[in-house]
Amino acid sequence: MSDPKVLNATIPNKMVLIFLSTRAVYVLLRPLHQTTIMAQIIGGALMGPSLLREIPLFPMGSRYVLRTFAEFGMILHAFVLGVQIDLGLVKHIRKRAVIIGITSTLLPLVFGLSSFRIVQRISHLDDETASSIAASVVVNSMTSLVVITGLLKELKMLNSELGRLAASITIVSHIFGWSARFLLPVFCAISGIRMELYLINEKSFIKIEFIILMSYLGKFTGVMVPSLFFGMSFLKASCLALIMCCRGIAEIAVYCMWKDRKIITNQIFAILITNMVIITGISTTIVGYFYDPSRRYKLDVRRAICKSKQNSLRILVCIHKEQNVNPLISLLEVSNPTRNSPIAAFVLQLMELKGSVTAFLKPHHQQTKREAASSTQLINAFSQFQRCYYGNVVVQHFTTIAPYATMHDDVCTLALDKRVVIIIVPFHKQWGVGGMLESTDLSIRALNRNVLHKAPCSVGILVHRGQNKSNRPVYTGELLYHIVMLFIGGADDREALAYSRRMAEHPNTSLTVVWFITTDQNRPSTEMPDDHELDNQAFDEFKDSMVGNKIIFREEIVKDGIGTTQVIQAFTETFDLFIVGKNHDPCSKATLGLSEWIEYPELGILGDTLVNSNDEFSVLVVQQQPKESRHELKSIQ
Known part of the structure; x- marks a missing residue:
């Protein structure tokens, strides 16, 4: 048994280590337009058993205490977000956002569940894995308003034309799904620490990965196609679809809760978090590089009083x-x-x-x-x-x-x-x-x-x-x-x-x-x-x-x-x-x-x-x- 006094003394040190490591990862990844949540997950994974398997940097005793702090921080964060969400915005959502929001929710379900059925027929999955994948497909079809708006804020696109449309779409998707700066990084880092990549079974990995990627493809298609139909340029439609494929704190919370309740296996949890980090990381890099909100209003020759031919x-x-x-x-x-x-x-x-x-x-x-x-x-x-x-x-x-x-x-x-x-x-x-x-x-x-x-x-x-x-x-x-x-x-x-x-x-x-x-x-x-x-x-x-x-x-x-x-x-x-x-x-x-x-x-x-x-x-x-x-x-x- 660990000495409680020693355990209590090490908790602040562990939290300081988490803050320093996740901040260092964020600074390194910032040129790639990565968000703080992605940096926190990657920082946690680097300190977890996936990389330091022989070095128990976070033994189970301290991990349980840290999880208590982290989940308390998540509760506070969820409360603040609940206060901030203004459902009155639903009245101002336009037809385009409603249609894209519906298709971006339904198509991932269709793509994910269809590919799941195909894999089941070709190669039978055990009951535990099958139920985990089905639950994961449902989660991937949803898009959290707070995740997308937080991501847009970090990319400095929150009040751009694309940002406002993405926020409107996520409100619709939010309705179809589920309606503290101090402890939240710990929550994300602990999620990375809980990833145990060495548990992934190579035989079932390809099947699971195929189903998850098809779900993401459904999300991308569900946004891309109606966006092009409504006259958006290919670049804007692509960037909007990539933004809607991003995942964040809401999905992490659901994955952790389901892992604790044995709804998903440790293998599915590790694959879901890994996919989220990779796809969200690639998406934010591409969007941050290619989409410039100021391009819309930049003119070669600016309007001026001296050039105006009107008296007004x-x-x-x-x-x-x-x-x-x-x-x-x-x-x-x-x-x-x-x-x-x-x-x-x-x-x-x-x-x-x-x-x-x-x-x-x-x-x-x-x-x-x-x-x-x-x-x-x-x-x-x-x-x-x-x-x-x-x-x-x-x-x-x-x-x-x-x-x-x-x-x-x-x-x-x-x-x-x-x-x-x-x-x-x-x-x-x-x-x-x-x-x-x-x-x-x-x-x-x-x-x-x-x-x-x-x-x-x-x-x-x-x-x-x-x-x-x-x-x-x-x-x-x-x-x-x-x-x-x-x-x-x-x-x-x-x-x-x-x-x-x-x-x-x-x-x-x-x-x-x-x-x-x-x-x-x-x-x-x-x-x-x-x-x-x-x-x-x-x-x-x-x-x-x-x-x-x-x-x-x-x-x-x-x-x-x-x-x-x-x-x-x-x-x-x-x-x-x-x-x-x-x-x-x-x-x-x-x-x-x-x-x-x-x-x-x-x-x-x-x-x-x-x-x-x-x-x-x-x-x-x-x-x-x-x-x-x-x-x-x-x-x-």
Whole structure:
């Protein structure tokens, strides 16, 4: 008999060993897009008797205690998942998802049970093995909602087009089947440890494996065929079918329960877990490599204000919290909504996925009262803004609930569907009264970077510097709203100039345009060959269209970045808003020496310089085309 004191002392050591080994396996397999559950099972198998048969690393005494902890963790996990599942989503499932969900459940049963009958007739299986296989076929025909959504979240596809369809399908499949971060890894690792591959009988293995693989083939076919029928591309249909073939924590729990109750044999248990690891591992690798959700909204040439032939401005504004509302409304006001140049504003409230397993993107009128409760004040503010500019502004409200890691998919998808020319996102830092920093959210910063990289149109990052006078309503006409546009050159500056041009037409704004001229005009440019010509052309058109005493043009000759900084610092606090382009020619003398001190690369050199000043003006940083896309266009030309 083992000493209980010694046994109790070794349990924490065993758990630490499990965490370290499974984490090491996860790090090694991460480049192959493997999930944490797969890593935990493989880590457990490496420590179990399948590999260390002569080294009893986990003797039966400690294994029983660990299983108690693990099963308690599984109970907690199941409880949390039960709370998170929203069966109200069933009402919103479309016909395509229902049909694919039904076929993905029935065809695996047909394929698996048919192959089981064939094997039984050709080569008789003993009663224990036969009953185990029949039960396994039933389990393999089901798909767990929590497994698929968890897998999609780790692959960063939860709120992609394919991810939402997969979640809808699993809800249907879930109905046909069965309706803690600390202890769950132990549960998965113990499942791997309980695998005893040396018990597999070579004679019966081929028969069992054939039946199980036919069940997986039925699942793949049951998803693939109706997906192609509904017009999905071969790549999307294949990836969706592979996702639906994945297995996870729900199946592991059933296999372990059936093994304990002698419903399946030790051999069947080992084969099922092995198949799950191999097929899920291969599927996630293929899907992670071939399916890119951003491919849907990536355009060779992005939509932009300067390229738009319409007078109307279609703009998407993103909101995280109530503090973002007033600055964004002020920006929409100075964007000059009129009868001849109206604004279509699409307001997207961004909320992190918490307390639910499924993400969604919905217009306001499709939300339930519970879902819309958090948006009431936001909607009231923009409705008031729309009433003030009745007939000149149309506002549509949307809400997305998704993980921050993939939230940019919803932003970019909505921008593509609504044909917007610019997306406005708030900066990740929030300043309060007196310029004091109130909050910083690195998740929002990562989101902004993803939007900058993948958006199908221009992007503006709005940096609001405290509760200054830029919050006041522009339409009152009490004071002029002073705007400064800093121009060095390049596609982003031309887009910023086009936006400034629209703002300058507002009767209650004044615009100052500062063009930084350097002494290196004849140097070889790293930008596109005709970049300087496009800059001159944009300025000539701007000057021709902007006739009025509210427009001030200044040309500043600078030798380096220090000279540019000195010019910027010369501006007083009387200005409300600075508009700058994000990217510039890295060889330009106007920014020479400034890139070494940049703190926020997503704002560009000038934007970073302005934000790090002590003044309280707001800053709008505009990007028309990211650097990599610009270099691609250059190589094409």
